[in-house]
Amino acid sequence: xxxxxxxxxxxxxxxxxxxxxxxxxxxxxxxxxxxxxxxxxxxxxxxxxxxxxxxxxxxxxxxxxxxxxxxxxxxxxxxxxxxxxxxxxxxxxxxxxxxxxxxxxxxxxxxxxxxxxxxxxxxxxxxxxxxxxxxxxxxxxxxxxxxxxxxxxxxxxxxxxxxxxxxxxxxxxxxxxxxxxxxxxxxxxxxxxxxxxxxxxxxxxxxxxxxxxxxxxxxxxxxxxxxxxxxxxxxxxxxxxxxxxxxxxxxxxxxxxxxxxxxxxxxxxxxxxxxxxxxxxxxxxxxxxxxxxxxxxxxxxxxxxxxxxxxxxxxxxxxxxxxxxxxxxxxxxxx
Amino acid sequence: xxxxxxxxxxxxxxxxxxxxxxxxxxxxxxxxxxxxxxxxxxxxxxxxxxxxxxxxxxxxxxxxxxxxxxxxxxxxxxxxxxxxxxxxxxxxxxxxxxxxxxxxxxxxxxxxxxxxxxxxxxxxxxxxxxxxxxxxxxxxxxxxxxxxxxxxxxxxxxxxxxxxxxxxxxxxxxxxxxxxxxxxxxxxxxxxxxxxxxxxxxxxxxxxxxxxxxxxxxxxxxxxxxxxxxxxxxxxxxxxxxxxxxxxxxxxxxxxxxxxxxxxxxxxxxxxxxxxxxxxxxxxxxxxxxxxxxxxxxxxxxxxxxxxxxxxxxxxxxxxxxxx
Ligand SMILES: Nc1ncnc2c1ncn2[C@@H]1O[C@H](COP(=O)(O)OP(=O)(O)OP(=O)(O)O)[C@@H](O)[C@H]1O
Ligand SMILES: Nc1ncnc2c1ncn2[C@@H]1O[C@H](COP(=O)(O)OP(=O)(O)OP(=O)(O)O)[C@@H](O)[C@H]1O
Ligand code: SF4
Ligand code: SF4
Ligand SMILES: [Mg+2]
Ligand SMILES: [Mg+2]
Numbered sequence: 001x002x003x004x005x006x007x008x009x010x011x012x013x014x015x016x017x018x019x020x021x022x023x024x025x026x027x028x029x030x031x032x033x034x035x036x037x038x039x040x041x042x043x044x045x046x047x048x049x050x051x052x053x054x055x056x057x058x059x060x061x062x063x064x065x066x067x068x069x070x071x072x073x074x075x076x077x078x079x080x081x082x083x084x085x086x087x088x089x090x091x092x093x094x095x096x097x098x099x100x101x102x103x104x105x106x107x108x109x110x111x112x113x114x115x116x117x118x119x120x121x122x123x124x125x126x127x128x129x130x131x132x133x134x135x136x137x138x139x140x141x142x143x144x145x146x147x148x149x150x151x152x153x154x155x156x157x158x159x160x161x162x163x164x165x166x167x168x169x170x171x172x173x174x175x176x177x178x179x180x181x182x183x184x185x186x187x188x189x190x191x192x193x194x195x196x197x198x199x200x201x202x203x204x205x206x207x208x209x210x211x212x213x214x215x216x217x218x219x220x221x222x223x224x225x226x227x228x229x230x231x232x233x234x235x236x237x238x239x240x241x242x243x244x245x246x247x248x249x250x251x252x253x254x255x256x257x258x259x260x261x262x263x264x265x266x267x268x269x270x271x272x273x274x275x276x277x278x279x280x281x282x283x284x285x286x287x288x289x290x291x292x293x294x295x296x297x298x299x300x301x302x303x304x305x306x307x308x309x310x311x312x313x314x315x316x317x318x319x320x321x322x323x324x325x326x327x328x329x330x331x332x333x334x335x
Numbered sequence: 336x337x338x339x340x341x342x343x344x345x346x347x348x349x350x351x352x353x354x355x356x357x358x359x360x361x362x363x364x365x366x367x368x369x370x371x372x373x374x375x376x377x378x379x380x381x382x383x384x385x386x387x388x389x390x391x392x393x394x395x396x397x398x399x400x401x402x403x404x405x406x407x408x409x410x411x412x413x414x415x416x417x418x419x420x421x422x423x424x425x426x427x428x429x430x431x432x433x434x435x436x437x438x439x440x441x442x443x444x445x446x447x448x449x450x451x452x453x454x455x456x457x458x459x460x461x462x463x464x465x466x467x468x469x470x471x472x473x474x475x476x477x478x479x480x481x482x483x484x485x486x487x488x489x490x491x492x493x494x495x496x497x498x499x500x501x502x503x504x505x506x507x508x509x510x511x512x513x514x515x516x517x518x519x520x521x522x523x524x525x526x527x528x529x530x531x532x533x534x535x536x537x538x539x540x541x542x543x544x545x546x547x548x549x550x551x552x553x554x555x556x557x558x559x560x561x562x563x564x565x566x567x568x569x570x571x572x573x574x575x576x577x578x579x580x581x582x583x584x585x586x587x588x589x590x591x592x593x594x595x596x597x598x599x600x601x602x603x604x605x606x607x608x609x610x611x612x613x614x615x616x617x618x619x620x621x622x623x624x625x626x627x628x629x630x631x632x633x634x635x636x637x638x639x640x641x642x643x644x645x646x647x648x649x650x651x652x653x654x655x656x657x658x659x
Contacts, residue, residue, distance in 0.1 A: 191546070269572040270556075
């Protein structure tokens with residue numbers, strides 16, 4: 001086995017383009033990264049930066065028409081891009097599973113939650129009815145749902161948002177996947193419930209020896225829960241590195257802007273926030289230059305015509321895409 | 336905030352109940368607070384605790400079942416007809432969903448002028464100048480965008496337009512309900528800074544409702560924490576965040592995630608979920624999740640009491656507070 005095959009996930013030059021009425025929309029524009037086993041990696045970026053499309057493309061879930069996917073996604077050595085539905089289906093659930101952004105839409109509202117877990121187990125693992133029910137109750141218990149026997153018969157609408165998200169996690173974990181893609185698993189939940197769900201994911205990751213991709217727009221969620229972070233902007237990775245390095249030693253101006261514009265609990269009241277002028281670009285009208293250039297205070301002529309590729313920073317594994325990177329100083333996050 | 340000032344808004348024992356089938360739910364179950372002129376009071380708490388209902392009751396978008404609301408010495412609840420509409424112009428509310436709260440088929444400058452046109456208080460050229468001025472203040476060029484329709488704008492721009500509209504009648508009190516929750520951080524920062532600037536320029540007093548604890552800390556002078564229809568703690572923002580005295584506040588703040596890998600990993604996570612407001616627990620409403628609950632908490636409902644100047648807590652056993 002080559003080194004490449006040992007890796008859980010190797011993504012190379014992955015691009016997803018939607019062919020829309022308004023033209024070609026490069027939602028993911030050439031993304032490369034890889035992932036070790038038993039790791040949690042965070043993908044952060046603002047709305048529309050391509051986080052969901054990237055996760056769905058890794059999973060091999062895309063609409064059948066009006067989309068072109070190029071590049072490569074090796075999942076434990078298996079090429080997902082261009083694979084047949086049958087081949088992908090064999091891997092869904094067991095090798096890779098996904099938690100979707102909106103828990104309400106990923107559950108069937110007119111089917112008992114227990115039955116929804118059962119179905120996954122019977123279809124994917126060929127379990128008998130009796131075994132599947134027993135296992136489903138076990139899974140409900142595993143994700144911390146009180147009185148699982150009784151909740152087995154509940155409909156999604158009868159559960160709170162936090163409990164529905166636990167059910168979604170139970171379904172994703174039903175066939176013990178090696179890689180879990182969690183797309184905004186706690187967005188819309190209260191902070192106390194968010195903390196419960198994030199703790200649950202961390203605990204399950206350890207217990208089941210899986211790897212997790214934690215997709216979020218909330219920097220607070222990834223700060224203490226991941227070992228590596230990918231920062232996305234307009235469909236591309238603009239910075240990637242260890243969580244600590246991305247927070248404290250980032251080189252790309254957008255990363256800094258993103259960190260500085262977030263209000264902090266530890267700041268005094270009425271602390272003036274640093275803002276980035278404007279908003280993210282229209283993906284239908286991307287130029288050849290750096291897509292952050294119209295909002296970047298360091299932009300030069302070169303930035304507007306030539307796109308910076310990812311280049312290595314000092315720390316191994318830390319890369320950034322910028323022509324005029326921030327100096328190599330360690331910034332403290334705390335004020 | 337130690338000087339003795341007259342409150343602009345004084346809310347006492349506010350109760351709002353909704354009928355749910357044969358049952359009554361007290362979404363707001365006896366809430367009292369004051370907001371002083373020129374300050375921002377933050378209102379936080381988990382989903383369903385009654386934050387929006389409190390804001391809507393102040394505006395009388397929903398009718399309070401009991402209690403009193405005084406704005407600048409006027410009893411808001413006693414007002415009817417024209418007088419009610421009149422007092423409503425002194426309070427304005429901005430909602431979470433910026434796009435759906437603006438009529439997509441109207442031009443931006445007419446949306447901003449809605450309250451003026453409704454009252455016919457300012458007309459003709461004077462009106463147009465005022466509208467242009469308001470749009471400029473919120474960072475939207477009236478010459479370029481004034482004639483466009485709301486549906487052509489992004490969430491952040493729509494929220495700027497909502498702000499401009501809310502300022503048209505020169506209100507004294509602005510109620511912001513999750514006004515930045517749907518926005519991306521970079522846009523959120525722009526709107527929060529804008530709000531701070533306009534607050535000073537227009538001499539506004541703010542009730543800032545949000546579930547994001549960092550955002551609330553950033554804009555507020557004082558913060559009130561709600562749980563299941565009641566305020567469990569209220570006090571100066573910096574003190575309350577540094578030394579929360581109510582167990583619920585402590586857990587809530589402990590669960591807030593700081594965008595900092597070196598932030599302490601919070602040990603204790605609050606278990607369970609808030610009970611249904613249909614059937615609130617006896618005694619202290621937090622007792623079903625509180626690790627410090629005793630018999631007394633089951634039997635007696637704690638009332639807000641001052642534990643430090645301006646810092647009130649409703650708990651039989653408030654957490655360590657430096658007793659000055
Ligand atoms: N099926 C589709 N057809 C056309 N465009 C699409 C499609 N799905 C997504 N897009 C576009 O691709 C871009 C990336 O979308 P994506 O949902 O991945 O963003 P995101 O980073 O997940 O944002 P959010 O934080 O809002 O979830 C957006 O501009 C979006 O409008
Ligand atoms: N019109 C209504 N009819 C019946 N019940 C209602 C109505 N509006 C609100 N409620 C209930 O009142 C309680 C308080 O709701 P409210 O919207 O004030 O909460 P909130 O604190 O603003 O929550 P969120 O953070 O989710 O916005 C909830 O239990 C809610 O279900
Ligand atoms: S490449 Fe240029 S425009 Fe892009 S982030 Fe770097 S300095 Fe700014
Ligand atoms: S009164 Fe009792 S149950 Fe309520 S918060 Fe205080 S200690 Fe906990
Ligand atoms: Mg998404
Ligand atoms: Mg609300």
